[in-house]
Amino acid sequence: MDVEKLRAILAALQGTDVTRLDWTNGQERITLRMGHPPAPVTALHAVPAGAPGSSAALPTPPQVTPVVAAASPAARDNTFTVNSPFVGTFYRAASPDNPSFVEVGQVVKKGQVLCIVEAMKLMNEIEAEQPGRLLEALIQNGSPVEYGEPLFRFEPV
Amino acid sequence: MFHKILIANRAEIALRIIRAARELGIETVAVHSTADANSLHVKFADESLCIGPPPSKESYLNIPAILSAAEVSGADAIHPGYGFLSENAEFAEMVQHAGLGWIGPRPEMIRMMGNKVRAKEAMREAGLPQLPGSDGVVRDERELVRLAEKVGFPVILKAASGGGGRGMKIVREKDQLGQMYRTASAEALAAFGNGDMYVERYVERPRHVEIQIVADEHGNVVHFGERECSVQRRHQKMLEESPSPALNEKLRERMGRVAVEAMKKIRYNNLGTIEFLLDERGEFFFMEMNTRIQVEHPVTESVTGIDLLKEQIRLAAGEELGRTQKSIALRGHAIELRINAEDPVTFAPSPGLITAYHAPGGLGVRVDSIAHEQYRVLPFYDSMVAKMIVTADSRPAAIMRARRALQEYVVEGIKTNIPFHKRLLLFEPFVQGRYDTRTVERLLAEAPPPAGA
Numbered sequence: 001m002d003v004e005k006l007r008a009i010l011a012a013l014q015g016t017d018v019t020r021l022d023w024t025n026g027q028e029r030i031t032l033r034m035g036h037p038p039a040p041v042t043a044l045h046a047v048p049a050g051a052p053g054s055s056a057a058l059p060t061p062p063q064v065t066p067v068v069a070a071a072s073p074a075a076r077d078n079t080f081t082v083n084s085p086f087v088g089t090f091y092r093a094a095s096p097d098n099p100s101f102v103e104v105g106q107v108v109k110k111g112q113v114l115c116i117v118e119a120m121k122l123m124n125e126i127e128a129e130q131p132g133r134l135l136e137a138l139i140q141n142g143s144p145v146e147y148g149e150p151l152f153r154f155e156p157v
Numbered sequence: 158m159f160h161k162i163l164i165a166n167r168a169e170i171a172l173r174i175i176r177a178a179r180e181l182g183i184e185t186v187a188v189h190s191t192a193d194a195n196s197l198h199v200k201f202a203d204e205s206l207c208i209g210p211p212p213s214k215e216s217y218l219n220i221p222a223i224l225s226a227a228e229v230s231g232a233d234a235i236h237p238g239y240g241f242l243s244e245n246a247e248f249a250e251m252v253q254h255a256g257l258g259w260i261g262p263r264p265e266m267i268r269m270m271g272n273k274v275r276a277k278e279a280m281r282e283a284g285l286p287q288l289p290g291s292d293g294v295v296r297d298e299r300e301l302v303r304l305a306e307k308v309g310f311p312v313i314l315k316a317a318s319g320g321g322g323r324g325m326k327i328v329r330e331k332d333q334l335g336q337m338y339r340t341a342s343a344e345a346l347a348a349f350g351n352g353d354m355y356v357e358r359y360v361e362r363p364r365h366v367e368i369q370i371v372a373d374e375h376g377n378v379v380h381f382g383e384r385e386c387s388v389q390r391r392h393q394k395m396l397e398e399s400p401s402p403a404l405n406e407k408l409r410e411r412m413g414r415v416a417v418e419a420m421k422k423i424r425y426n427n428l429g430t431i432e433f434l435l436d437e438r439g440e441f442f443f444m445e446m447n448t449r450i451q452v453e454h455p456v457t458e459s460v461t462g463i464d465l466l467k468e469q470i471r472l473a474a475g476e477e478l479g480r481t482q483k484s485i486a487l488r489g490h491a492i493e494l495r496i497n498a499e500d501p502v503t504f505a506p507s508p509g510l511i512t513a514y515h516a517p518g519g520l521g522v523r524v525d526s527i528a529h530e531q532y533r534v535l536p537f538y539d540s541m542v543a544k545m546i547v548t549a550d551s552r553p554a555a556i557m558r559a560r561r562a563l564q565e566y567v568v569e570g571i572k573t574n575i576p577f578h579k580r581l582l583l584f585e586p587f588v589q590g591r592y593d594t595r596t597v598e599r600l601l602a603e604a605p606p607p608a609g610a
Contacts (some may be wrong), residue, residue: 086186087208087226135591144229146207147222148191 079135082126082148088119090145094155100141107133107157114152117145126151133157158233158474159258160185163227164202166218166238167400169525169544170450171198174236177466186230188223190216191533197527204230207444211537217241220248225257234258234473240539243449244271260473262427262448272277277443288434290357298335301356301441307333308358314338317353325349325501327359362593363437365389365444366401368416369457371428371468373478376560378420380413381457383464384430385424388596392610396581397572398451398492399460401435402552403591408439417482428469452544455525459491459548468545489548490555493519494578496543496568498534501576508536512570517562521548521555534571542573552590556582 084090092100092115101113108114113125132154141152161184164171171187175198178185185549192211193488198204206226209216218241229237235252237243242476243261246268252259261267270276275293281287289308294317295301305312307326314337316324328334338354346352369381385395385401400409416431429448454465463485472478498507517522526543528534529564534542547562549555560582566575585598586592 039351085208087222089229120221120228144206147216148207149207 006071007037079153080123080130080132080157081138082093082114082128082152082154084145084147084149084151085124086117087125087147088117088124088140088145090139090143090151091116091118091123092124092141102134102137102152104134107131128154131157158195158476159470161186161203161230161232162234162236162260162470163188163223163230163232163531164198164236164238166236166243167193167198167240167504167538168236168527169198169231170240170452172201172527173240174466177470178236179462180464181467181470183470186226186232186401188217188226189548190537193539197529197532211535213241213278213537213557216500217344220251224251227255228255232257236260236270236470238249238448239449243545244447246271248266258473260427260470262425262429266423266429267448273445275345276445279444280419280446283422285415285419285431286441287540288357288360288442291355292354294353296451297337301338301354302331303333304356305331308356311359313359314316314341314356315356316341316349316351316432317355318349318351319345334499334562344513346567354567358435360434360445361595362437363387364401364403364593365394365432366403366412366435366441367430368430369428369430369454370416370420370425371465371472371478371480372420372425373472374475375477377478378425379478379480379482379485380417381461381485382455383409383412384451384456387592387594388597389594390589390601393454396492396496396578397452397456397551398490398555399456400490402441402485403435403485407439411440413482422606428465429471446477452541453493455544455546456491456493456524459523459546460487460489461485461547462488477548489550490552491546492555492559493544493546494559495541495574496539496566496578497540497574498542498571499540499574500572501574506536506540506576507572508534508540509571510534511542511568513567514569515565516543516565517545517565518560519565521558522546522562523548528568541566550570554590 013077022114032116050141101104102108108128108131110131112128114128115126116123117126134152135155136153139145162178163186164174165188175185187199187205188208189196189199189205190209190211191207192416193199194207208222208226209219221579225348235257238492241249246264249259249261249264249267269279277287291304291394295304310331311327311329314326314328316352319325324345326337335608340556342352345354352469365386367384367386369384370378371381371384372378382399383401383404384397384399385403388396429446430451431446432444433442436442450465450469474600499505500507511528511530511534514528514530516526523546526541545562547555549558549560563575563579568575581587581600586596
């Protein structure tokens with residue numbers, strides 16, 4: 001199919017209620033999906049914990065690149081996951097004596113600390129990249145996590 | 158001995174390491190990128206950890222992620238395989254500082270051999286012969302004439318700032334020397350902004366012959382014979398064999414002896430490979446040393462009957478070599494063919510989904526691979542899909558077996574270099590064993606492949 005034809009079809013569909021078009025003509029097959037893109041992917045970034053007053057001898061934490069946490073394929077509609085930006089050990093609290101950073105049912109703000117992933121002896125705080133209500137904590141405290149492994153499931157608020 | 162080895166690599170070599178570790182009763186941890194999550198090396202390891210996205214620098218070259226994976230999995234040693242971080246001295250040091258076993262030579266060995274100039278100096282001191290030439294830049298024409306006569310014609314003039322075949326001139330006779338030198342120097346000045354030249358012996362038909370070194374932590378060193386790797390295209394090896402058709406017992410003994418002596422002098426440890434350039438007269442010269450397990454190690458395993466990966470792990474754990482040179486005997490003949498996902502004519506990479514796959518079998522045929530039906534050859538990594546190794550009593554029998562095995566090899570969905578190998582195995586210079594590093598060039602120039610091959 002040539003571009004002009006495609007443009008014409010797209011123009012004809014503008015402003016209509018059509019959300020999907022399947023077009024077959026001999027060997028040619030086109031599927032158009034109109035309207036909103038799929039739920040936005042969630043990015044998060046990890047901020048090395050300052051941990052003031054404690055373990056002053058810690059070396060300068062490495063620069064942590066934000067990781068795009070794609071919505072898990074198993075995600076129910078409208079929910080999103082926060083995924084681990086690297087391989088390490090997952091902690092829900094700053095120390096064994098502290099309460100968890102977040103509890104199920106809680107609404108978190110953008111930038112709020114959700115957990116710690118320890119890698120190379122550095123405690124990296126993982127922050128929420130967008131607000132949401134925590135539906136599920138997917139990993140047990142103290143467990144190893146992989147790169148990209150879903151840690152929490154949220155629903156938007 | 159180690160209890161759990163983390164494998165900082167992927168694909169066939171990761172699987173190869175898993176096999177060796179399992180036979181030694183050692184657990185394995187595979188690390189992988191998101192793209193390799195379903196790879197066989199991940200499935201066959203005892204544990205696995207995803208360490209990053211597909212690009213190598215964010216996964217298989219990501220040192221913090223790999224060390225972190227070692228920590229969370231409780232591994233007590235790291236095997237780097239080949240490529241990736243295997244010859245990264247800083248990584249080796251970090252592994253050791255983290256209190257983990259490093260399955261390879263000491264970082265200082267890796268660092269020394271990683272610097273070509275330092276490696277040549279060290280090996281000259283350790284007694285390995287070097288290609289005769291000027292040790293540095295040629296000062297003037299008079300010095301050049303003196304050096305060229307000492308080196309012996311033909312000589313090659315190389316631009317100090319050149320590389321990749323540029324800025325080179327071959328001089329066959331003394332009376333051409335002055336003129337060629339002035340031209341080459343002027344060209345180099347124009348091309349690289351530096352007219353400095355050096356000179357060395359030019360070898361018309363060089364062969365690449367390498368010696369496998371096996372050393373323990375206690376000063377014991379033996380060699381496991383040689384591998385002939387002259388079948389190359391643009392410095393990429395395509396086929397390797399052992400023993401080399403260019404070596405007789407005397408030359409093998411001499412190459413092996415000087416190699417072992419040099420390794421004892423520098424107190425080399427673990428596995429390594431010394432690459433030599435062998436000329437038409439049977440003179441050999443040190444080129445470089447690889448401080449890791451090599452892709453082509455299976456041909457040595459086939460003719461010695463010794464598992465080199467198990468040997469490497471055992472020695473890294475501090476065990477004694479427990480072998481004498483006399484106990485190492487080469488039996489039969491082995492040939493390895495690298496099966497790559499590439500166009501057999503243009504050699505362009507051909508990644509994609511393998512829709513049908515059948516690996517050859519039968520007596521004396523070994524295939525090291527993670528390929529299978531529905532396996533996707535990924536564009537992010539090396540194009541090598543498999544290594545096919547055949548072993549037989551003699552070289553002619555091994556060639557016949559390789560041809561037979563290739564007839565059974567089915568890979569559909571992607572292009573492979575199997576048609577190239579079929580041509581090569583029928584190419585007279587190869588069959589006669591009289592070939593060198595430029596033979597592939599001549600084969601490709603000679604005849605177009607038959608249609609449909």
